[in-house]
Amino acid sequence: MSEHPPTPHIEIDEQRIERNLARAAEYVRHHGLNLRPHAKTHKSIALAQRQLSLGSIGLTIAKVGEAEVMAGIGDDIDLLLAYPVVDPDLADRLVQLSDSAVIRVAIDSTLACDTLNAAAQRTGSHLGILVDLDIGMHRTGLPSPEAALKLAQYVDQHSKLRLDGLFCYPGQIIAPINDQGAELDTIAALLEETLELWRKAGLCVSVVSGGSTPTLYQSHLLQQLTEIRPGTYIFNDVNTAAGGYCGWDDCAAVVVCTVVSEAVQGQVVVDAGSKTLTSDRLIPPGAGHGNVQGYPLARVTELSEEHGQIDIRQCETRPVLGERVRIIPNHICPCINLQDQVWLKNSDGSLRPLIIEARGKV
Amino acid sequence: MSEHPPTPHIEIDEQRIERNLARAAEYVRHHGLNLRPHAKTHKSIALAQRQLSLGSIGLTIAKVGEAEVMAGIGDDIDLLLAYPVVDPDLADRLVQLSDSAVIRVAIDSTLACDTLNAAAQRTGSHLGILVDLDIGMHRTGLPSPEAALKLAQYVDQHSKLRLDGLFCYPGQIIAPINDQGAELDTIAALLEETLELWRKAGLCVSVVSGGSTPTLYQSHLLQQLTEIRPGTYIFNDVNTAAGGYCGWDDCAAVVVCTVVSEAVQGQVVVDAGSKTLTSDRLIPPGAGHGNVQGYPLARVTELSEEHGQIDIRQCETRPVLGERVRIIPNHICPCINLQDQVWLKNSDGSLRPLIIEARGKV
Numbered sequence: 001m002s003e004h005p006p007t008p009h010i011e012i013d014e015q016r017i018e019r020n021l022a023r024a025a026e027y028v029r030h031h032g033l034n035l036r037p038h039a040k041t042h043k044s045i046a047l048a049q050r051q052l053s054l055g056s057i058g059l060t061i062a063k064v065g066e067a068e069v070m071a072g073i074g075d076d077i078d079l080l081l082a083y084p085v086v087d088p089d090l091a092d093r094l095v096q097l098s099d100s101a102v103i104r105v106a107i108d109s110t111l112a113c114d115t116l117n118a119a120a121q122r123t124g125s126h127l128g129i130l131v132d133l134d135i136g137m138h139r140t141g142l143p144s145p146e147a148a149l150k151l152a153q154y155v156d157q158h159s160k161l162r163l164d165g166l167f168c169y170p171g172q173i174i175a176p177i178n179d180q181g182a183e184l185d186t187i188a189a190l191l192e193e194t195l196e197l198w199r200k201a202g203l204c205v206s207v208v209s210g211g212s213t214p215t216l217y218q219s220h221l222l223q224q225l226t227e228i229r230p231g232t233y234i235f236n237d238v239n240t241a242a243g244g245y246c247g248w249d250d251c252a253a254v255v256v257c258t259v260v261s262e263a264v265q266g267q268v269v270v271d272a273g274s275k276t277l278t279s280d281r282l283i284p285p286g287a288g289h290g291n292v293q294g295y296p297l298a299r300v301t302e303l304s305e306e307h308g309q310i311d312i313r314q315c316e317t318r319p320v321l322g323e324r325v326r327i328i329p330n331h332i333c334p335c336i337n338l339q340d341q342v343w344l345k346n347s348d349g350s351l352r353p354l355i356i357e358a359r360g361k362v
Numbered sequence: 363m364s365e366h367p368p369t370p371h372i373e374i375d376e377q378r379i380e381r382n383l384a385r386a387a388e389y390v391r392h393h394g395l396n397l398r399p400h401a402k403t404h405k406s407i408a409l410a411q412r413q414l415s416l417g418s419i420g421l422t423i424a425k426v427g428e429a430e431v432m433a434g435i436g437d438d439i440d441l442l443l444a445y446p447v448v449d450p451d452l453a454d455r456l457v458q459l460s461d462s463a464v465i466r467v468a469i470d471s472t473l474a475c476d477t478l479n480a481a482a483q484r485t486g487s488h489l490g491i492l493v494d495l496d497i498g499m500h501r502t503g504l505p506s507p508e509a510a511l512k513l514a515q516y517v518d519q520h521s522k523l524r525l526d527g528l529f530c531y532p533g534q535i536i537a538p539i540n541d542q543g544a545e546l547d548t549i550a551a552l553l554e555e556t557l558e559l560w561r562k563a564g565l566c567v568s569v570v571s572g573g574s575t576p577t578l579y580q581s582h583l584l585q586q587l588t589e590i591r592p593g594t595y596i597f598n599d600v601n602t603a604a605g606g607y608c609g610w611d612d613c614a615a616v617v618v619c620t621v622v623s624e625a626v627q628g629q630v631v632v633d634a635g636s637k638t639l640t641s642d643r644l645i646p647p648g649a650g651h652g653n654v655q656g657y658p659l660a661r662v663t664e665l666s667e668e669h670g671q672i673d674i675r676q677c678e679t680r681p682v683l684g685e686r687v688r689i690i691p692n693h694i695c696p697c698i699n700l701q702d703q704v705w706l707k708n709s710d711g712s713l714r715p716l717i718i719e720a721r722g723k724v
Contacts (some may be wrong), residue, residue, distance in 0.1 A: 263502055274696055306445060
């Protein structure tokens with residue numbers, strides 16, 4: 001069973017993970033940056049520990065449930081919740097982790113500030129706060145250096161909160177890697193203006209946190225950054241490979257599935273649908289639902305919940321009924337979140353299970 | 363806590379479920395059809411038992427892992443795996459359920475037939491087989507009445523398999539309900555032609571299994587059907603309501619989430635992203651990622667993994683920071699599959715947890 005798990009499952013190539021992690025670790029070492037990988041991608045304690053052992057200063061997490069799992073690593077692990085908390089119950093759960101972890105939160109409202117301070121008061125603990133500045137994605141984050149200053153000053157007045165610095169996320173940058181120079185310049189100017197306002201106001205800034213997988217290896221161009229938070233880089237996926245951010249050989253995670261039907265002409269059906277590959281799409285319309293390894297002209301055209309329809313009309317050779325095929329998903333993060341366990345493939349081809357401890361945790 | 367679970371979570375209105383279930387039960391009773399609800403939608407033993415207590419003859423399931431959970435209901439529960447099995451290990455797991463359940467499988471290949479017969483031989487059990495006929499969706503299923511006859515005859519020669527009948531799925535029918543007449547006529551002719559071939563060949567047909575939620579209340583127009591397999595009808599969602607297959611008041615499941623950011627002008631962000639609402643889309647491009655209850659002009663424009671961006675520029679009143687909002691998802695089935703438990707809301711407004719026993723089970 002351990003050598004031949006039922007399909008669909010996710011298989012992870014350990015050598016590729018090690019290469020991806022080593023490359024990022026070497027990059028940040030060379031440029032004097034701190035690496036704080038986003039654990040939402042792998043949701044695995046073992047993989048988090050591997051990242052930490054290679055020099056990561058802590059972890060980024062997306063929600064309190066993930067923080068509760070990752071705090072179990074102990075050793076005063078440094079966790080940044082890259083997400084506003086405005087719910088008192090969730091804030092209470094978060095501050096309770098302060099016994100075994102350093103907890104920081106990125107916020108963009110006075111409500112989040114008040115909520116977290118009140119929770120910290122109830123337990124007598126302290127929280128680090130980063131102020132979230134919108135640098136162009138327009139998802140969360142304050143809209144201007146002035147607004148960021150105002151919230152920073154507000155945080156600074158709260159006795160249980162420690163103003164640690166600035167937080168940003170360049171999630172809008174998905175263009176090919178060579179087209180990003182101008183946008184990075186704009187972001188750099190915005191960060192500099194914000195930090196200058198804080199300095200003038202006498203506010204201490206120890207952390208400027210940014211980064212993403214697409215921008216990972218350009219992070220040094222934003223000289224203000226002290227740390228970066230890529231997530232996907234450990235596995236990569238069609239989005240990062242097709243975007244030019246890694247090679248196809250750097251994709252470490254594949255969905256292994258079985259051809260279960262070939263009854264419809266020009267098509268095979270695999271047992272990986274949207275409940276395995278997810279419906280996350282690539283930017284170009286009609287780009288399909290993943291990359292079928294070994295069959296470059298096969299296209300995953302339609303997903304039902306448990307069916308993946310693969311158009312094989314252009315294929316010279318085609319997968320046959322009963323065959324196991326490997327598909328690199330468009331976006332690996334939500335795929336991992338659907339698995340209770342995945343399978344690590346060693347260099348000798350043997351497989352062993354890896355539990356995804358932080359799966360779900362809504 | 364039980365009255366105020368953390369967000370995001372799924373809340374299910376028990377009265378609406380009861381109404382949806384009663385309506386379908388009354389419809390099939392009136393038309394002399396059997397109802398075999400698809401358990402992939404709710405993945406809950408308690409909800410399956412409720413369907414059975416209202417007269418459903420058994421359950422439809424999508425994979426062996428779900429069958430293993432639902433076989434736990436006992437009482438010789440009648441399970442139809444609406445999915446081809448071509449993997450010997452999965453076939454072995456399936457036939458082992460024959461002790462406590464009646465197991466049937468829909469197949470479209472001789473490989474599936476051979477695989478299942480071999481597994482049944484190993485345990486000395488019997489399996490019922492339905493032959494899958496493609497009636498226009500072009501996903502699985504044999505392409506013609508002649509091909510279906512050929513596989514039926516092949517099945518009939520296998521000592522451990524019992525040919526039970528015909529299987530079809532009108533998944534292509536997603537047009538508004540009044541436009542479906544012509545397509546149903548075509549399907550009826552195809553079914554009739556197939557069954558006539560089987561009769562002439564002396565094959566026994568006890569089951570003709572079809573149906574879906576969109577076609578549920580038109581099932582009697584296909585006079586060949588003996589049973590139908592709707593799934594979504596228990597909850598409904600934006601796809602069924604916007605398609606005209608139910609009223610908005612028949613949507614029984616909502617994602618409850620919290621506004622966590624309002625920093626970006628014209629927008630609020632909720633803590634329900636693609637890891638809660640999924641990226642499943644509606645047919646019209648730009649239709650958004652769910653229906654925000656009480657804010658008819660709000661549009662869920664973008665999902666990240668844990669962020670849902672809601673455009674509020676057209677709203678007269680708008681959700682405020684910290685507010686809990688309720689979103690009907692586009693497609694409820696994969697959303698339920700992301701939850702370890704959901705919350706049932708009683709008529710008095712009280713909440714109690716409902717475990718999703720068959721979540722995942724890949």
